[in-house]
Amino acid sequence: xxxVAVIGFAQSPVVxxxxxxxxxxxxxxxIFAEVLASTGLARGDxxxxxxxxxxxxxxxxxxxxxxVDAIGAFPPVMESHVEMDAAWALYEAWVKILxxxxxxxLAYGFGKSSASELRRVLSxxxxxxxxxxxxxDSVSIAALQARLGIEAxxxxxxxxxxxxxxxxxxxxxxxxxxxxxxxxxxxxxxQPYIAEPLRAHDCAPVGDGAxxxxxxxxxxxxxxxxxxxxITGFEHRIDxxxxxxxxxxxxxxxxxxGRAAGASGVEVAELHAPFTHQEIILRxxxxxxxxxxxxxxxxxxxxxxxFAAGLARIGSAAQExxxxxxxxxxxxxxxxxxxxxxLVCVMEAR
Amino acid sequence: MSEPEPLRAPLEIGFDYTxxxxxxxxxxxxxxAGRCILGSRGxxxxxxxxxxxxxxxxxxxxxxxxxxxxxxGVTTWSWVPEPLEGQPLTRPFAWALIRLDGAxxxxxxxxxxxxxxxxxxxxxxxxxxxxxxxxxxxxxxxFEPVTEPKGRGAAWTDERGAPATSEEGRRRLKSAPEASEIxxxxxxVRLHYEHTASPEESRFLRGLAEGKLLxxxxxxxxxxxxxxxxxxPTDGVPTTDEVELADHGTVTTFCVVNVPFPGQRVTPPYxxxxxxxxxADIPFQHLIxxxxxxxxxxxxxxxxxxxxxxxxxxxxxxxxxxxxxxxPDAPYETYAHHL
Numbered sequence: 001x002x003x004v005a006v007i008g009f010a011q012s013p014v015v016x017x018x019x020x021x022x023x024x025x026x027x028x029x030x031i032f033a034e035v036l037a038s039t040g041l042a043r044g045d046x047x048x049x050x051x052x053x054x055x056x057x058x059x060x061x062x063x064x065x066x067x068v069d070a071i072g073a074f075p076p077v078m079e080s081h082v083e084m085d086a087a088w089a090l091y092e093a094w095v096k097i098l099x100x101x102x103x104x105x106l107a108y109g110f111g112k113s114s115a116s117e118l119r120r121v122l123s124x125x126x127x128x129x130x131x132x133x134x135x136x137d138s139v140s141i142a143a144l145q146a147r148l149g150i151e152a153x154x155x156x157x158x159x160x161x162x163x164x165x166x167x168x169x170x171x172x173x174x175x176x177x178x179x180x181x182x183x184x185x186x187x188x189x190x191q192p193y194i195a196e197p198l199r200a201h202d203c204a205p206v207g208d209g210a211x212x213x214x215x216x217x218x219x220x221x222x223x224x225x226x227x228x229x230x231i232t233g234f235e236h237r238i239d240x241x242x243x244x245x246x247x248x249x250x251x252x253x254x255x256x257x258g259r260a261a262g263a264s265g266v267e268v269a270e271l272h273a274p275f276t277h278q279e280i281i282l283r284x285x286x287x288x289x290x291x292x293x294x295x296x297x298x299x300x301x302x303x304x305x306x307f308a309a310g311l312a313r314i315g316s317a318a319q320e321x322x323x324x325x326x327x328x329x330x331x332x333x334x335x336x337x338x339x340x341x342x343l344v345c346v347m348e349a350r
Numbered sequence: 351m352s353e354p355e356p357l358r359a360p361l362e363i364g365f366d367y368t369x370x371x372x373x374x375x376x377x378x379x380x381x382x383a384g385r386c387i388l389g390s391r392g393x394x395x396x397x398x399x400x401x402x403x404x405x406x407x408x409x410x411x412x413x414x415x416x417x418x419x420x421x422x423g424v425t426t427w428s429w430v431p432e433p434l435e436g437q438p439l440t441r442p443f444a445w446a447l448i449r450l451d452g453a454x455x456x457x458x459x460x461x462x463x464x465x466x467x468x469x470x471x472x473x474x475x476x477x478x479x480x481x482x483x484x485x486x487x488x489x490x491x492x493f494e495p496v497t498e499p500k501g502r503g504a505a506w507t508d509e510r511g512a513p514a515t516s517e518e519g520r521r522r523l524k525s526a527p528e529a530s531e532i533x534x535x536x537x538x539v540r541l542h543y544e545h546t547a548s549p550e551e552s553r554f555l556r557g558l559a560e561g562k563l564l565x566x567x568x569x570x571x572x573x574x575x576x577x578x579x580x581x582x583p584t585d586g587v588p589t590t591d592e593v594e595l596a597d598h599g600t601v602t603t604f605c606v607v608n609v610p611f612p613g614q615r616v617t618p619p620y621x622x623x624x625x626x627x628x629x630a631d632i633p634f635q636h637l638i639x640x641x642x643x644x645x646x647x648x649x650x651x652x653x654x655x656x657x658x659x660x661x662x663x664x665x666x667x668x669x670x671x672x673x674x675x676x677x678p679d680a681p682y683e684t685y686a687h688h689l
Binding site for chain 1: 355356361363367369371375398400402406425426427428429430431434435436437438445446447448449455456457458459460466471486487488535537539541542543544545546547548549551579580581582583584585586587588
């Protein structure tokens with residue numbers, strides 16, 4: 001099988017309310033320039049472009065078409081889009097290289113959550129017959145999941161606060177983070193609930209941002225990058241959409257994606273856990289031992305640009321290899337309510 | 351000099367989705383109209399309420415649906431101090447997963463408990479039906495705490511207070527008139543955004559408020575775009591140089607609108623055209639009035655008809671329409687590359 005590696009990654013700062021439009025062009029133009037400069041590639045070298053974004057988030061139809069301006073798509077380029085986190089766009093780009101249709105491919109994602117009320121917009125990702133008409137918001141659904149684990153004794157509010165404190169501490173060295181700083185779990189537990197049993201620190205902050213990752217095959221990857229992050233496993237799985245019919249204290253689809261991708265034994269894992277308790281679930285199901293460093297970037301609790309955050313996890317995990325800090329890492333992305341859908345990308349140095 | 355903030359405006363989006371239900375959800379919604387909740391029995395032996403449409407193990411459609419109780423136990427809950435638009439209650443309430451009597455899975459709904467202190471996992475709740483039931487998930491207005499003590503799995507009662515069993519439920523279902531079967535539901539969606547114009551669009555719109563047409567030139571290929579874009583679609587670089595364009599140009603292509611539609615400003619037939627302003631490289635969409643629709647042609651020279659200055663704002667509507675100038679038509683070669 002063709003070897004494929006991540007050779008470049010860039011992300012915009014995550015900000016509470018960006019000045020740009022919902023088509024992402026203002027966030028994308030600088031990070032495309034950055035990632036192309038870092039790899040020495042020109043736009044014309046990209047054989048396939050794939051984006052992840054959402055019309056519901058942007059509030060307009062075909063909003064991703066506006067973003068295509070940022071890639072300079074004339075004369076026409078080979079391009080695609082997923083209405084999902086761009087980690088799934090990266091998966092499509094990976095398949096495109098595996099099938100021999102491109103040797104260099106670029107995936108990007110962007111989201112301007114500040115344009116509307118994110119937790120309300122996200123209720124539209126639910127079952128459109130039985131759930132979405134009730135407008136259950138994303139924070140409340142995560143709270144239902146958090147309570148199940150608390151009452152089953154799998155995690156505690158203190159465990160959750162410790163996840164938040166670690167995330168913010170790690171993000172101190174991440175200039176792209178929206179939220180960072182030294183804070184103790186005790187201080188966090190003194191804050192009021194926003195959706196009992198969740199407090200503000202349990203929820204990823206709402207923010208605007210974008211991310212981009214470049215993949216290349218075999219020889220091209222070696223030419224373009226000194227230490228490519230070779231993809232050894234790339235898998236995604238999904239659980240039932242029925243929240244009341246599955247065990248919400250675990251994530252079978254994440255466990256299965258991790259098993260299939262060969263997640264065990266990674267040194268670094270970047271997990272897409274928009275709520276503190278979800279990081280605990282993911283650590284459990286991915287079998288991350290105490291030796292693995294989780295979310296050195298701070299993860300999405302430090303900045304959660306919708307439709308780019310999962311891609312940024314893979315990019316951040318790849319960067320650990322490209323920079324020489326690690327030899328085997330994992331990037332994870334999630335989609336849907338309560339960790340319904342999960343993707344795992346395992347990478348290594350050679 | 352610091353750039354003024356981009357222009358922003360509220361953007362309201364609404365759509366009433368009409369959805370076909372399929373056989374399983376059609377039965378479920380029809381039963382709701384009759385104030386009965388149905389579940390489906392899986393090959394794993396469990397009763398799923400609400401019902402699955404395909405068995406989670408065999409993927410086969412469910413057989414006959416079975417009624418479950420209007421009461422059940424809360425398996426988990428979260429508190430909503432400030433309900434959001436569209437949610438089942440406007441006062442603080444709990445979301446809960448509720449395992450109805452006779453079911454093995456839970457359904458998500460709202461519990462009108464008054465305060466978080468009144469909520470606990472395992473508490474008993476009972477459905478509160480909407481005043482009128484029409485065959486929609488919102489026929490269940492919400493759930494409410496059951497105050498009288500009752501054991502888990504206790505029999506539920508029908509509206510006359512008589513205990514209802516599964517047999518009873520089946521009988522009631524079968525007595526429901528065929529004609530009332532619900533096959534579709536309408537689910538309204540209302541979303542509110544703050545739309546932000548790009549910095550380039552903002553300069554363009556502010557220019558319009560002063561009666562100017564401001565485009566931008568790509569620093570790489572030299573093309574002039576109006577309205578300006580954030581990046582040149584050929585080169586992917588920001589367009590930086592501002593160019594003021596004339597308010598006259600050439601019709602590159604057009605269509606005669608004969609179809610009336612809601613919100614139409616002009617009575618058909620009329621002409622919508624692409625106007626290539628002199629000095630621009632992409633045409634600008636606008637109306638051509640001031641002549642018979644049949645007279646409009648490719649190459650026709652036109653000029654902007656501005657509304658009175660006191661009506662101007664940061665909008666392209668400052669130009670009411672374009673009208674023929676009477677100049678000779680532009681030769682085809684002058685706009686052939688801009689079609």
